[in-house]
Amino acid sequence: MLSEQTIRIIKSTVPVLETAGVEITKRFYQMMFTSHPELLNIFNHANQKQGRQQTALANAVYAAAVHIDQLPAILPVVKQIAHKHRSLGVKPEHYPIVGEHLLKAIKDVLGEAATPEILQAWKEAYGVIAGVFIQVEEEMYSEAEHQPGGWEGFRAFRVQLKEKESEVITSFYLVPVDGGPVADFQPGQYVSIKLEIPGEAYTHIRQYSLSDAPHNPYYRISVKREDGADSRPAGKVSAYLHEQVKEGDTVWLSAPAGDFVLDEQDTRPVVLISGGVGLTPMVSMLNTLVQRTPERPVTFIHAAVNGTVHALKQQVLETAGKHPQVSAYFCYEQPGEEDRAAQAYHKEGYIDQQWLQTVVPDAAKAVFYFCGPLAFMSVVNHSLRKMGVAESDIHYEFFGPAGSLESR
Template sequence: MLSSETIRIIKSTVPVLEKHGTDITTRFYQLLFTNHPELLNIFNHANQSKGKQQTALANAVYAAALHIDKLEMILPVVKQIAHKHRSLGIRAEHYPIVGENLLAAIKDVLGDMATEEIMQAWAEAYGVIANAFIGVEAELYQQSEKQKGGWAGFRAFRVDKKVKESDVITSFYLVPQDREAIASFKPGQYISVKLEIPGESNTHIRQYSLSDTPGKPYYRISVKREDAILDKPTGKVSAYLHKHIDQEHILWLSVPSGEFTLDEHDSRPIVFISGGVGLTPLVSMLKTLAETNPNRAITFIHAAQNGSVHALKQEVEELASCSPQISAYWCYGKPTNLDREMNAYDKEGIIDLPWLQQVISTKEASFYFCGPVPFMRTVNSLLKKWKINANDIHYEFFGPSGSLEDAQGSELEVPIS
């Protein structure tokens, strides 16, 4: 429990963190990887190179300081991050390392402003916050290992089938090499894939949403190929999966994880809105509902550049053709001539509120959306303009989470390693 004096000191640093937060976290990662290069086997190098991780961590530190007297307010954020940490294999012994380098970064960046009093207060506060993460993650580790079909760490899976879903998205059907049972999952969850790429000095871990229903003898991930830009590591893992991983190859997976899950007890209409590869967790939710709750009204909306990059379209259309409760709509930003000839889409351009109000039968529904961050900001803004209840809005970030609010917004931002 933090003393009132420690809380006061932490609160007093909020304006400083708002101004220097990203500088502090950038310095933190420099120190962390210099002092402990082995941690490069856990962290996403692409997110580091693009500055996403630094920004996400800065926002998390800022949020922790802002709510240091009411840490229960950030408990949902803690749980979301803890799922990522469990999936990556971050353990209790990593937290003292992180704390030491974070405090050193604060001191380096703030210089004389980082008085002994401030540093002591932050050391105490970090200890409390770290213990919250350690406690939640310990429970998640126990659950993942003890559940039926569960396991510890990473388990070998064989690629049973590789299916090209579009020009940029390929599905991998993964079965356990040991042929034993596999853990179930909740629609919307993801797995971590650990790869050793020839010529790379470190292993790479990426999270991919499960795109099929639970209860199958396999896991399916549908991966978009993100081509590298210049010498940045963006797309290194997805490109390797597309080009070099084929049937019978082995991938190492963590137990399914994640907080972005379907509330299957809600009987109201549900709306799924996806952009690009963001449809993967929503397809899992859609297919599950079609099996378990066929009477629930579902609207599935997907935005893509055109038909050539639109994955899993046939699966969704087959479900919609078999059920009057499911409606599917496609919005293409730049449809091809073939798309026009085939009448393959419902709207050209971008998703806007008048069109949403036209295709969605009621606003008294649960809304789930996922896709690129600019797309999600647009959808979030449209739903708020429509005055959709905030409790009915659910979304998932791929990679380090950001805010869907503008600079004046108050929404907490969630870091993902």
């Protein structure tokens, strides 16, 4: 337990963390990777270059400071991060390294303002917070290994089938090389895939949502090739998977993880909303719903630039055709002539509140899950709140480090 004095000192640093948090975390990663370059085998290099990892860590540190006197309040965030850590292979021995360089970064950025009392308080607080992470992750590691079909660390999988779904998205059907069963998962979860790319100094690990229902003898991931846009670097892993990995090749996976999951005990109507490749966990949820609770009403809404980049479209249409309780709607930002001729979409432009209200007139009686680009999710979240949907009925997933759909 932390003393009242330590709690008071930590809370006194909240204003500076709000303004200088990202600067501290940027410095932290620079210092840590300089001293421990082997950790680059774990961290996503693209997220580092884009600043997403630094921002996510700054938000987590800020939240910890705000709630330092009531740490159970941040347990949901701890579990979300712990899922990522377990899937990447973060271990207890990594936490002292992180703590050492986080304190160094605080001192380096704040200078004389980082008094010995502040540094000591943060050292004590970090020890308590790290202990919580280690305990939660230990339970997750044990569960992943000892569940039926589970395993420790990374397991070899063979690409049984590689299937092009659109101009930018390809699905990979993966089966265990050892011939054993695969661990079950909850619709919405992801797996981490580890690759050693020729010419790259470090291992690359990426997380991809599972895009089919559980209880199959395979895992399916549907990967978008990231060519780079809007100052974002091109995706080395996605390009390698698309261009180099072939049927019969071996990749390495950690067991399924993630807390963005479908509540299968809920019987209310469910609305699944996605943008771009954010449809992958939504399709997993859709396929699960029609198999396990075929009477539950489902509204599936997907937004894409146009039909050429719309993946898994035919599968969704076939599912809706077979199951009367499923309604599917497509929104295309820039529909092409073929899209218009086929009338396979229901709205031109962007998803907005006015259109959502026509598609889901009883929104307050439904539960919502959505995933996609950050700006897309912000609009959906804002629209749902305006439509009277309770916060507890709104669930969403960030691809990559957690961001925020609300201003602080």
